[in-house]
Amino acid sequence: MGEYAALRDENRAIGITDDAKKVDHAPLYLVDTAIVWWRWRHDDVEKGLCTIASWDEFKRELKRQFYLKNAAHEARARLRHLSQKGSIRDYVKEFMETLLEIPDYPDAEALFAFTDGLQT
Known part of the structure; x- marks a missing residue:
C-alpha cells in the first residue's frame, strides 16, 4: 500500500483537492501490479461496468485489490x-x-x- 501513501502525500503537496483530479492523477504513481490493475479497472470504467469517480471510491477499490484482510x-x-x-x-x-x-x-x-x- 505504499502507492496509496505516495498518492496521498503527492496530492497534498501539489494542492490537488478535487476528487476527479485526484483519480486522474493517481495512475502516475502506480507501479508493477498496481498499474496493471488500474488499466483493467479503467477499461471497466470506460465500458460502463463500474465507476470510480471519487477519491474514496478509488481508495476503496485499491484497498480491496491489494490490502490483505488481516x-x-x-x-x-x-x-x-x-x-x-x-x-x-x-x-x-x-x-x-x-x-x-x-x-x-x-x-x-x-x-x-x-x-x-x-x-x-
Whole structure:
C-alpha cells in the first residue's frame, strides 16, 4: 500500500483537492501490479461496468485489490515485537511504515510502542 501513501502525500503537496483530479492523477504513481490493475479497472470504467469517480471510491477499490484482510492485525503483531537494532533512522522508518498499515492505532499507544522499542 505504499502507492496509496505516495498518492496521498503527492496530492497534498501539489494542492490537488478535487476528487476527479485526484483519480486522474493517481495512475502516475502506480507501479508493477498496481498499474496493471488500474488499466483493467479503467477499461471497466470506460465500458460502463463500474465507476470510480471519487477519491474514496478509488481508495476503496485499491484497498480491496491489494490490502490483505488481516494486514492490520499482522502489522499490530510486528509493531508489538519491533525494536531498534540499528540506527534510530532505520527504526523510525520501519516503525512509521508499520504504523501506516494500522489505520485506527491510538497515538498514545503508538508513542508507548515506539519508546518501548528504542535501545536503552
